[in-house]
Amino acid sequence: MTVPAERRLEEQAQPFRALYQHWERTHWQVGALDFTRDAESFAALDPETRRGFVWMFAHRFHAEFEVATLLAPFLAAAPTHDVRLLLATQVADEYRHLQCVLRIYEEVFGVEGGIDAVKALADRNRDQVASTLYDALEAWILRLRDDPSVAAFDRAVFAYHLVAEGVVARTAQGFAGDRYAALGDFPGLAEGQRLVARDEARHIGIGVTYLRGRMETAPEEARAAVADGLDEFARLSAEGLELGRAGLQDVLEGGYGVDADTFYAEAMRLLQLRLRSIGYVD
Secondary structure, three states: OOOOHHHHHHHOOOOHHHHHHHHHHOOOOHHHOOOHHHHHHHHHOOHHHHHHHHHHHHHHHHHHHHHHHHOHHHHHHOOOHHHHHHHHHHHHHHHHHHHHHHHHHHHOOOOOOHHHHHHHHHHHOOOHHHHHHHHHHHHHHHHHHHOOOHHHHHHHHHHHHHHHHHHHHHHHHHHHHHHHHHHOOOHHHHHHHHHHHHHHHHHHHHHHHHHHHHHHHOHHHHHHHHHHHHHHHHHHHHHHHHHHHHHHHHHHHHHOOOOHHHHHHHHHHHHHHHHHHOOOOO
16 A cells, blocks of 8 residues: 555655755745635634634644744754754744744634734643643753753654654644534635645654664664653653543533543554654564
8 A cells, every 4th residue: 555645754764855855845835825714614603612723723823833942952953964954944844834823813713913912812722731741842852952962862853753743743633634624614724734734744754764763873872762752751641631631621622522532542543653663663
């Protein structure tokens, strides 16, 4: 069976040059997206469903805002020119994604006042599970400022590219896409998500390619870095599952259309997929 191109990017190591060339071939314009019909569909939803939609997009805003601002330490600590070049292209992607989310808040949700107003609304919809994950990711990445070693870089790539983008964000995107289709006609959101997902498949591929290479050239160091990250993620995901069961079931159902256990199960499935992709497990 032929594996789709995006899955190949996420699941199979690629030459760094191929990942860069993919970026050159797949540029897209945020301004070309049309959210007219999406705004009409959003306005037609009942107030409770609209609140769930906005809560779900708070995750999207914070994900793009946080990751866009966390890439600078990666650039400084990148061990080779090829890796630094790919990370520079990823910075451009992440800010484009952030701009896309800002357009959605303005044109679909009707939020005026630019990024400050959007951030204020998103902050009001930020739940404890999301805050815990973002705080942990920030701590892992910012260690690179004081420790730009290859070992620290390995840990940061695993946390950022494999877990944050490859597991948490991918899980949320999958359920969000299903939600658009279930709630009405959202062609702009669907197309924007398709384009963002294509970019992020390459981002995951950057992490897969880098860590797969490290597994081959420095297996002990790479395995130690991944093991550290897995221990931390296991703790955070267990805490998140309990928090979700205890206090977020209603908002999860209203936003993503699933309960905490379903969200957790999909995240664990993707985690195993990422671990196989880098050669950590068979």
